[in-house]
Structure formats: C-alpha cells, structure tokens
Amino acid sequence: MSAPAPLLRIDQIEVAYHRVITALQGVSVDVHAGTIVAILGTNGAGKTTTLRAVSGFIGLDDARVTSGRIVFEGEAIENQPPHRITTRGIVLVPERDKVFPNLTVAENLEATVTRPGSDRRGLIDAVWELFPALTRLKRRTAGLLSGGERQMLAIGSALVCGPRLLLVDALSQGLAPRIVDDIAERLRQVRDRMGVSVLLGEQNAELALSMADHGYSWRTVALYWTARPRVCVSMPTCRSFIWAARANDAAIARSNSIGAAAGGLDDAVSCASG
Ligand SMILES: Nc1ncnc2c1ncn2[C@@H]1O[C@H](COP(=O)(O)OP(=O)(O)O)[C@@H](O)[C@H]1O
Numbered sequence: 001m002s003a004p005a006p007l008l009r010i011d012q013i014e015v016a017y018h019r020v021i022t023a024l025q026g027v028s029v030d031v032h033a034g035t036i037v038a039i040l041g042t043n044g045a046g047k048t049t050t051l052r053a054v055s056g057f058i059g060l061d062d063a064r065v066t067s068g069r070i071v072f073e074g075e076a077i078e079n080q081p082p083h084r085i086t087t088r089g090i091v092l093v094p095e096r097d098k099v100f101p102n103l104t105v106a107e108n109l110e111a112t113v114t115r116p117g118s119d120r121r122g123l124i125d126a127v128w129e130l131f132p133a134l135t136r137l138k139r140r141t142a143g144l145l146s147g148g149e150r151q152m153l154a155i156g157s158a159l160v161c162g163p164r165l166l167l168v169d170a171l172s173q174g175l176a177p178r179i180v181d182d183i184a185e186r187l188r189q190v191r192d193r194m195g196v197s198v199l200l201g202e203q204n205a206e207l208a209l210s211m212a213d214h215g216y217s218w219r220t221v222a223l224y225w226t227a228r229p230r231v232c233v234s235m236p237t238c239r240s241f242i243w244a245a246r247a248n249d250a251a252i253a254r255s256n257s258i259g260a261a262a263g264g265l266d267d268a269v270s271c272a273s274g
C-alpha cells in the first residue's frame, strides 16, 4: 500500500525578495495530517520565509516563490494571497504583530474570521478551554499581556479561523522555559484533540525535537553542536529527522527511529565539521 499523500508538500521551493535576493533554495518539507513537524535553524536560516511562503504573506514582503511548488491537499497554492490560503485552512501565527494590541482578549477572538463550514462558537469555546489563563484575562487589553499570554492569544485566534494546518513561527522566542513547555503541551492537545497539524519554525532545537513527530533543518553547524548532547534524550516523539542543506544539497541523514535519528545527527555533525 502506498503512503498517504502529505497534507502539505513544500517541494524544492526557491523564494526571492524584491526580485533579486534569493532567501531560500531547494527547500522541501512534508507535513502529514495529524503530525507536528519542526523546521529548525538559527537566525536567517529561512524559517520565517518558509512559513510566510506557505501562508502567502511573503507577497506583503515583496517576495515570491520563484520556483518549486507548495501543494496543500493536492492543490498548488504558491503565490496565492493570504486570505485565499487561510480559507483553505492554513493559518499562520506570525513571529511579530501577533495580536490586536488595542482590543481586549475576548475582542481579539471575536475579531477573527472563521472559515466557512467551521463551527465558530465551538472553536471559541475550545480556545477558552485550551487556555484557562486567557479566560481569566478576557477583558484585559491585549497590549498589556505578557509575552506568554500574547502567544497563547495568537494561537487561540488562529484556532478560531478553523485551521487544518497551523503554522507557528518562533514559538519560544522571548519566553521563559516554563511558559514554553506549557504552550508546547497545548499544541500537542491541538494536534491530538482538534486534529490540527502543526508546522513549527523554531530556533530552540531541544524544544522542537521534544514536540515534533518529524524534524527538518538547514545546515547550521553551531546549532548541531549545541543541540547534539541533548538530542538523544529530548526526542521522545520524533520519528524521523531530515538534515538537509539550505541550498539544494541532498538530504544527508534520514532515519526512522529515535536511535537512528540521533545517529543520523552524528553523521550530519561529523560531515559538517569534517
Ligand atoms: N524583507 C526581506 N527583504 C530581504 N531579505 C529578507 C527579508 N526577510 C528576510 N530576508 C532574508 O531571508 C533570509 C531568511 O530570513 P528569515 O526567513 O527571516 O530567517 P529565520 O526566520 O530563519 O531567521 C535571510 O538571509 C534574510 O536576510
């Protein structure tokens, strides 16, 4: 029996800003339904560009997918405007400008447009249940929230859209480890209870690999040196890890078990350092 087609397939995309600056080349990522997938990389690796390419927001940054394909549920979606992509069920939690700062928490959820066919009331109730901390802050102006509360509200607002695939950029950025662990657990519940798939762009390798079913990274030797000692113990869920260079090199390590995945990283590290 052949494997089911992925929900999302990013296939060898190239992205250029302002028609001249190539930010990504040869990037391929698959996200299967019901999984959390992590893209790892240090600053400038292309995580945000990848997530904004999938969500269509690169158009607002004067960037385009100049080659390759992005296929969602069997249909090509590259270079479509964000509202069309959101309507298909792909919703971005951006790195910046996550919430409407002048609206209250409750108003932020109310201001979110729900996809046709989704149960808006049910989604809002699910968000209150998922984030009890937000329920206690319903009337708080979003601009006064802490970083963690703001991240929860951003994820909550994205869920009110009724996504099939949630794109979360820089989940842990600027947040205390305890808060990050809590939000990570909520995202697992989003996958398990709401059936929403998640694609993370994340600098914190330990966090990403502790959450993800599958991981991808671009060549960033320093990241591996810091991540490697912990990878073996912090990959309870990661079934495969694909280490690929940023610029179209073949994947170097691909494996299907935790032990082999850690071994694959060893190979990647020795390959990159030697
Ligand atoms: N608006 C922009 N204009 C030109 N280049 C950009 C722009 N945004 C990002 N880039 C470039 O694209 C590359 C990838 O950046 P980015 O996707 O932000 O990486 P990450 O999110 O992994 O830190 C970097 O070289 C960055 O300088």
Ligand SMILES: [Mg+2]
Residues within 6 Å of the ligand: 047, 048, 049, 095, 169, 170
């Ligand atoms: Mg980024």
